[in-house]
Amino acid sequence: MLFFTQCFGAVLDLIHLRFQHYKAKRVFSAAGQLVCVVNPTHSLKYAPTRCAAVQTSAEQGVLPPCHHHEAVHDPQLVPCTCPLFSCPWEGHLEVVVSHLRQTHRINILQGAEIVFLATEMHLPAPTDWIIMHSCLGHQFLLVLRKQEKYEGHPQFFATMMLIGTPTQADNFTYRLELNRNQRRLKWEATPRSVLECVDSVISDGDCLVLNTSLAQLFSDNGSLAIGIAITTSKVHNAEAEM
Amino acid sequence: MLFFTQCFGAVLDLIHLRFQHYKAKRVFSAAGQLVCVVNPTHSLKYAPTRCAAVQTSAEQGVLPPCHHHEAVHDPQLVPCTCPLFSCPWEGHLEVVVSHLRQTHRINILQGAEIVFLATEMHLPAPTDWIIMHSCLGHQFLLVLRKQEKYEGHPQFFATMMLIGTPTQADNFTYRLELNRNQRRLKWEATPRSVLECVDSVISDGDCLVLNTSLAQLFSDNGSLAIGIAITTSKVHNAEAEM
Numbered sequence: 001m002l003f004f005t006q007c008f009g010a011v012l013d014l015i016h017l018r019f020q021h022y023k024a025k026r027v028f029s030a031a032g033q034l035v036c037v038v039n040p041t042h043s044l045k046y047a048p049t050r051c052a053a054v055q056t057s058a059e060q061g062v063l064p065p066c067h068h069h070e071a072v073h074d075p076q077l078v079p080c081t082c083p084l085f086s087c088p089w090e091g092h093l094e095v096v097v098s099h100l101r102q103t104h105r106i107n108i109l110q111g112a113e114i115v116f117l118a119t120e121m122h123l124p125a126p127t128d129w130i131i132m133h134s135c136l137g138h139q140f141l142l143v144l145r146k147q148e149k150y151e152g153h154p155q156f157f158a159t160m161m162l163i164g165t166p167t168q169a170d171n172f173t174y175r176l177e178l179n180r181n182q183r184r185l186k187w188e189a190t191p192r193s194v195l196e197c198v199d200s201v202i203s204d205g206d207c208l209v210l211n212t213s214l215a216q217l218f219s220d221n222g223s224l225a226i227g228i229a230i231t232t233s234k235v236h237n238a239e240a241e242m
Numbered sequence: 243m244l245f246f247t248q249c250f251g252a253v254l255d256l257i258h259l260r261f262q263h264y265k266a267k268r269v270f271s272a273a274g275q276l277v278c279v280v281n282p283t284h285s286l287k288y289a290p291t292r293c294a295a296v297q298t299s300a301e302q303g304v305l306p307p308c309h310h311h312e313a314v315h316d317p318q319l320v321p322c323t324c325p326l327f328s329c330p331w332e333g334h335l336e337v338v339v340s341h342l343r344q345t346h347r348i349n350i351l352q353g354a355e356i357v358f359l360a361t362e363m364h365l366p367a368p369t370d371w372i373i374m375h376s377c378l379g380h381q382f383l384l385v386l387r388k389q390e391k392y393e394g395h396p397q398f399f400a401t402m403m404l405i406g407t408p409t410q411a412d413n414f415t416y417r418l419e420l421n422r423n424q425r426r427l428k429w430e431a432t433p434r435s436v437l438e439c440v441d442s443v444i445s446d447g448d449c450l451v452l453n454t455s456l457a458q459l460f461s462d463n464g465s466l467a468i469g470i471a472i473t474t475s476k477v478h479n480a481e482a483e484m
Contacts, residue, residue, distance in 0.1 A: 205455035213447035
């Protein structure tokens with residue numbers, strides 16, 4: 001009996017996901033984009049000291065040593081960049097992607113333009129929605145975070161980070177777009193490097209920020225669809241010349 | 243001596259304004275837009291009961307009676323829509339614009355695309371920056387407000403309202419655009435009618451919302467340039483058909 005109940009539950013979940021997928025596809029169908037359903041993860045990590053160390057090193061142009069392994073002094077090694085867990089792993093920048101996929105089960109998607117469909121937006125803060133995005137020969141980490149910067153007032157923060165150095169990140173522009181209920185919100189910026197720690201980008205507010213009321217206006221049945229596009233930063237070069 | 247000091251102060255102010263005007267023009271020069279320098283006004287009004295009455299009437303499709311003049315029962319009369327002052331004036335919708343210009347000295351600008359340059363962003367909340375914008379045969383009220391929705395955390399709220407009925411407002415789309423420091427933020431929506439009270443639009447958060455940190459990133463020397471464009475809402479019709 002329990003087996004049948006579980007089977008029925010799983011079928012219902014599949015129907016629900018399929019329905020959400022269809023809805024997101026309808027909104028963004030004009031561009032024929034790939035829709036990725038991203039489930040939330042309750043954030044388990046809180047290690048500001050590690051982040052501070054990572055950021056300082058990134059600013060100095062040095063790859064940061066791991067804060068948890070003081071015996072290791074190889075400057076080529078970077079700590080795990082997963083925003084969810086305080087993970088003791090460290091390795092070369094080139095293998096960060098495979099570590100995130102294998103150890104933290106973060107999905108990776110291909111394509112210049114995709115739709116990130118974050119489900120269960122009502123879950124309490126702190127909650128993260130994370131995927132990796134492979135595009136233009138590089139991998140990016142997209143993080144949507146629900147966080148209470150002001151106690152009792154959760155906000156949503158969305159940013160894109162390059163799994164690469166800050167110098168490499170300067171060559172790209174990412175765009176996040178919300179489009180629903182006759183409202184459209186677009187954020188365009190240069191991605192930060194994962195060496196600069198996602199926590200500090202969010203605490204600086206240098207990302208797409210949504211109050212709960214605005215997030216609700218853009219949500220459909222508890223899910224938020226974010227259109228993502230990455231380009232090489234020609235627009236910014238043209239702007240600088242102006 | 244005092245006269246010369248004052249003259250010198252006035253000349254300095256003019257140079258400062260000219261410099262700000264030039265800077266805003268440089269940012270938005272590609273489109274050859276008109277730049278309007280808008281000075282802040284400390285908000286003197288706080289009359290939530292009047293707003294509630296106005297909004298309820300607007301929702302019911304009835305032009306609201308003035309809350310302050312209970313003896314008058316002409317349903318064609320609307321109260322003063324100025325967001326700054328609790329003004330006892332009332333009149334027909336057609337003469338609201340001339341009342342706002344003459345009594346409240348709110349400037350009016352012509353053109354499909356203009357740049358709204360709000361000065362002295364550092365001033366404490368509550369502060370409003372307001373102009374009217376004449377475009378496509380109608381007049382719109384642009385309101386930028388600095389307000390502490392959460393105590394000790396001021397935010398900026400920007401919205402555009404049609405000086406007309408909610409049905410007329412549905413025919414338009416307005417766009418607000420910030421563009422600086424390799425970041426771009428765009429908000430597009432249907433304007434609300436001034437009959438729906440700006441205070442409730444802002445308290446609902448159904449507008450462009452900026453945290454102080456993001457406002458600083460987009461500001462230049464204490465001024466925030468917002469590109470404004472109004473179109474008839476063909477985009478939304480196309481979206482609804484999708």
